Each structure stands twice: as structure tokens, then as C-alpha cells.
Amino acid sequence: MNKKRLILSSFLFTVFAGVPFVFSLVQGNVRDAIIVAIILLAVLAVTMLDYSNNRKSP
Numbered sequence: 001m002n003k004k005r006l007i008l009s010s011f012l013f014t015v016f017a018g019v020p021f022v023f024s025l026v027q028g029n030v031r032d033a034i035i036v037a038i039i040l041l042a043v044l045a046v047t048m049l050d051y052s053n054n055r056k057s058p
Contacts, residue, residue: 006051010044017043 017040024033 003051006047010047013043013047014040 017036021033021036021040024030024036
């Protein structure tokens with residue numbers, strides 16, 4: 001995975017995860033918003049780990 005793909009995938013996932021996050025906040029469901037935020041952070045963390053592992057390997 002190159003840096004361009006990392007940025008693109010992170011941006012797209014953030015956009016698609018942001019819709020339910022904002023919708024949950026508007027509806028007043030803070031618990032749902034926290035769950036969506038945790039899932040978003042977990043997926044972005046796994047993506048960053050994959051990028052850093054692939055960058056180190058030849």
C-alpha cells in the first residue's frame with residue numbers, strides 16, 4: 001500500500017463513517033456515536049499498522 005492509497009482509503013472511510021456518526025449526534029444517541037467513533041478509530045489504526053508494516057518490508 002502506497003501513501004496515496006493510504007490517504008484515499010482513510011479519507012473515504014472517514015467520510016462514510018462520519019455520516020452515521022453525525023446522524024447519531026443529531027438524534028441525541030451519544031452511545032451510538034461513541035461506538036461509531038471507536039469503530040472508526042480501530043479501522044484507521046489497522047490501516048496505519050498495515051501501511052507501516054508494508055513500508056518496512058522490502
